[in-house]
Amino acid sequence: MNPFNRRTAVRIAVVSVLLAAVASPIAGFVAHEQAEQATIALAMEESDRLLHHLGPITLDGPHARDNAAKAAALLAGGLFDIAEIYDRDGLRLAAEMTAEGRAVEAQLPGHLRPEHGQASEDSFRLADGRWVLRVFVPLLGLADGDAGRVTGYFEGVRIVSAWQQQQILAHALSTALMIGLASLLCGLAIYPVVVHLSADNERKAREILDAHLSMMEALGRAIAKRDSDTGSHNFRVAWIATRIAERLGLRERAMQSLIVGSFLHDIGKISIPDAILLKPGALDTDETEIMHTHVGHGEAIVDGIGWLAEAVAVVAAHHEKWDGSGYPRRLSGDGIPLPARIFAVADAFDALCSRRPYKEALSFETTMSILQRDTGAHFDPAVMACFTPIAREVFDRLAACSEDDARRLLEERVRFHFGI
Numbered sequence: 001m002n003p004f005n006r007r008t009a010v011r012i013a014v015v016s017v018l019l020a021a022v023a024s025p026i027a028g029f030v031a032h033e034q035a036e037q038a039t040i041a042l043a044m045e046e047s048d049r050l051l052h053h054l055g056p057i058t059l060d061g062p063h064a065r066d067n068a069a070k071a072a073a074l075l076a077g078g079l080f081d082i083a084e085i086y087d088r089d090g091l092r093l094a095a096e097m098t099a100e101g102r103a104v105e106a107q108l109p110g111h112l113r114p115e116h117g118q119a120s121e122d123s124f125r126l127a128d129g130r131w132v133l134r135v136f137v138p139l140l141g142l143a144d145g146d147a148g149r150v151t152g153y154f155e156g157v158r159i160v161s162a163w164q165q166q167q168i169l170a171h172a173l174s175t176a177l178m179i180g181l182a183s184l185l186c187g188l189a190i191y192p193v194v195v196h197l198s199a200d201n202e203r204k205a206r207e208i209l210d211a212h213l214s215m216m217e218a219l220g221r222a223i224a225k226r227d228s229d230t231g232s233h234n235f236r237v238a239w240i241a242t243r244i245a246e247r248l249g250l251r252e253r254a255m256q257s258l259i260v261g262s263f264l265h266d267i268g269k270i271s272i273p274d275a276i277l278l279k280p281g282a283l284d285t286d287e288t289e290i291m292h293t294h295v296g297h298g299e300a301i302v303d304g305i306g307w308l309a310e311a312v313a314v315v316a317a318h319h320e321k322w323d324g325s326g327y328p329r330r331l332s333g334d335g336i337p338l339p340a341r342i343f344a345v346a347d348a349f350d351a352l353c354s355r356r357p358y359k360e361a362l363s364f365e366t367t368m369s370i371l372q373r374d375t376g377a378h379f380d381p382a383v384m385a386c387f388t389p390i391a392r393e394v395f396d397r398l399a400a401c402s403e404d405d406a407r408r409l410l411e412e413r414v415r416f417h418f419g420i
Helices: 003-053 064-075 099-105 162-226 232-248 252-264 267-271 285-303 306-317 338-353 364-374 381-399 403-417
Strands: 082-087 092-097 120-125 131-140 150-159
Touching: 003 162, 064 082, 064 092, 064 150, 092 099, 099 150, 162 232, 162 252, 162 267, 232 252, 232 338, 232 381, 232 403, 252 306, 252 338, 252 403, 267 285, 267 306, 285 306, 306 338, 338 364, 338 381, 364 381
Parallel strands: none
Antiparallel strands: 082 092, 082 150, 120 131, 131 150
C-alpha cells in the first residue's frame, strides 16, 4: 500500500469510527425514547379501552365513589400498579394498587390537580433506580347531558419491569450497533472509490505536469540555441540550484519556482535582436542597455502565463547582486528573492567551469576562488556557505556529463519535487 492509500485508509477509518461513536449513542437514545413512548402509548390506549369497556361512569352523586372504586379495581393489577379515579374537580374518589404499587407510592413525586381535557404522560426514575410511567386520562361522559364533557380523570402508574427495561435497552443497543456497523461499512465501501478517483486525478495531474515540464524544457532549449548554446547549460544550472536549495531547506512551491525559473531565466532574450545577442565581441553602451532589457521582457512573458508565473522570482532578479549593483531594480541583500540568489551562484559556477565557444573551462580551484572573491558583493554569503561543501562533488559529477546525462540528473530531482 503506497503512502497516499495508507493515509486515505487511516483518515476514512478515523472518520468512520468518529461517525459511529457519535451516531451510535444518538441512535440508541432515539430508540430508547421511541420504546418508552410506545410503552406510554400502550398504557394510555389500554386504560382508555378498559374505561370504555365499563360503559358510562357516573362520578357525581351518591354512587360516585362506588363507581370510581369499581373502575380503579378493574384497572389495577393488570397494566397498572396504581389506579386512581378523580372527579371533574380533581378530588380523588378511589384508589387501588398492587403490593409493588404500595411499596413505591411514597416515592412518587406529587402532581397538580389535572385541569385539562387531554391525556398526558410522565416518565421518571425513583431513588432506587426503578422506572415509573404515569398517565392521566380524562374521563368523558357518555350519558345524556354529559356526552363529550370531562366527568373525571384516571391516573395510572406502572412500574416498568426489569425484563421490559432490558428489552428496551437491548433494542437501543442493537440499533446503536447497527448504526455503528453501517458507518464502518460505509467507510469500507467508500475507500476503494476514493482511491480510484484519487489515482485517476493523480494520473491526469501527472500528464498535465509532464506537459508543462516538456514545454518548459522546449522553451529552455529554444532560448539556449538562440544564444549559441546547447540546452545542457539549463539542465546543469537547474540541477546545481536544486542541490543548493535542498541544503537550504526549500520545499514545494519555492523549489518548483527555482527549477522553472532556472530553465527560463533568459526567456526574455527572445526579444533581443540577433545583431546584439550573437555579437562576437564586446557590446557598446547602447547595446548593453538593450541587452539588459531582456530581464523586463522575460518577466512580462512569464508573469501572466499560469504555471510559468512560478519562474518570475528567478527571471526578474537573476541579474541582481547582493551589494545592490545589479540590474534592473538594483535590489540588494534579502530584498533579492532567495531562488534568484541561489540561481546566481549556480549559474556563475556552471558558466565558469564549462567550456563555451568564446572561452575554455576553468579549473575547479579557479572557479571557486572567483566565487569566493565575489561573495558579499555579487553572491549571498549564506548561499555560498551552503554551496561550498558540495561544490567539489558537483564539479566532479558534471565534469564528464553529456547533455543527456545532465537531463537525467535534473529529471530525477524534478520528479521528486513536483511529486511525479
